[in-house]
Amino acid sequence: MNKILFFCTIAFLILLFSFSIERGEWTSVNENTLDEMSLDEVRMALGGEKSEHYMADYNPEKARIGLELILNGKRKKGLFKSKAISSYFVCTDCHNLNAEFSDAADQNPVDRLDYARKNKIPFLPGSTFWGIYNRKTFYNDDYVKKYGELIDKAKNSLPASIQVCAKYCSSGRNLKDWELEAIMHYFKQTELHLKDIRLTFDQKQSLANLQKLSTEEKKELLKEIESKYTSGYSAHFMETMPRDDRKYGAGGDAEKGKYIYDNSCLFCHLDGRVTYLKLDNDKLSAKLFLKNKTNYSDLSIYQIIRQGTYAMPGRNQYMPRFTKDKMSDQQIEDLMAYLNQLAEK
């Protein structure tokens, strides 16, 4: 009898244990653990396909080197100095490393500026590197007009798009294997996690009880999750605003304009940090732009923001354009409103 009781107890325990194994890690997942899960993990668990640049994990040392390359354009370790990727730019001249929106799915330039002001981050022409690992497409929409077949591969490949950026966008060179690898490790390290996207309570509950979901439900949940973050930033080139449409700052928000001037224009032009055109927070700089406000020249705010300039032999520093998705027409008017104010200072 005792034996029967003993075996029954063992069988019950095995059953219980098997049950918990079957339910897997998801049953024991509480909300905090869920938050820390990477989107890659979640996507895989929901039957999502591996991205082209999928990495199972990152190496912290390589990620650190990747960050060093992003910030400085080269690596310096004791006497060893790697060759600069570009003599003219570093990544952070055009790209932030932080989030640029409170909602990871947002791409609206108005929200982007509001977030930048709130968090005191630069307002730059390039998309942020934050969450770039989780993107599927690069150099989207109109970038083909500028780069043509150079971005054939890069459009769907993060490593290839990094190479295009290093070689062409930054007037530099192709990355060596170890450099590209290090930057990829940094991107993997800074990939998005569930905490970075806005999931509903039900979606979180579904994730916590993943094994209960059917294949169809998983597919649906995967789709919903993928809609919660940007998998490719829109990039629409704009024509220079026609003269008749320009308001020259009338009705513009000068306070927002000041933020744009200080954190877009001066970010590169203050004392010619990145480029030859030296600007300052002074009335002479403002007057320079106001004098040219009706023009279709590089010194017209309306022209230069939308068209940028191109690198050329002997002048490799150029200004990238702000697409419609990175700066709105109203924000250009806000900038003009501030320049009007600055000129009167």
Add this chain to the structure above:
Amino acid sequence: MKNLGLIAVLFSIGQFGYAQDVTGTFNSTRIVNSHSTEMLGKKMWEYRIEHRFGDVAGSNGGAQTAFGFDNAADIRMAMEYGISDKIMAGLGRSKGIGRPYTSLVDGFIAARILTQNKENGMPISAALVGTMYYTYMKQISDPQSVANFEGKFSRRIAYSSQLVLSRKFSDRISFALMPTYVHRNYVAQDDLNDLVSLGAALNVKINKSMGVILEYFYNFENENFRTTATNSIGLGFEFVTNGHNFHINFTNARGFGELQYVALTQEDWLKGQFRLGFSISRNFKIKKS
């Protein structure tokens, strides 16, 4: 991960620290003759071509010399480089004004040691400039001439040190004081090896790309020596374009470099002994790949 986040935050803070230093006190690394407190940016190269014509008027000027255009008082070509944002160096070659030097090579190093800053209360910018000059001109056989050098290498060498103190008073007005010391290893009997001069300059910007500059150097002379020496006065007009700086000036100084415009100026504005000069500089970076 936390460390990376911290680095990213610190980087952001660093980006926001840039707006405090006062910039653009002068548009170029030079005022008229003197150095300014401006430095080339890190890894920036600058190629300079500087030219001074002959006297506009006076016995050596006028219509006969097309108001000085027929003559070249001095010509300097130089390559200069920004070692860091606050330190630069340059190597130049001048024709030399021929009194006594020709074929003059100069090498200098300049460092901005103070930067005017509104937030931390620093009222001025300051730069130190040290220059060494060497002439490789042919030795003149006349032992009475300074250019005889008595066959000694060291006698071909001179030095200058300059402290440039500047302040940008407003968007348009900047002012500078330039105490300068010149030492020549070998001089004529009626000359002095050591000279001290105090320069002053006023820069008025008309707009973002044009400015007017007035510069004057007062030499503290011993009245028993250097009786023909005069103080240099310069009036400059500056045109800045994207990457170029074009400078037109009128000055009684014939030569470039502290050695020449401080120590060797003998011309008098009131006698028409001033000249048109210009300098063109082009900034560039060398692509390494």
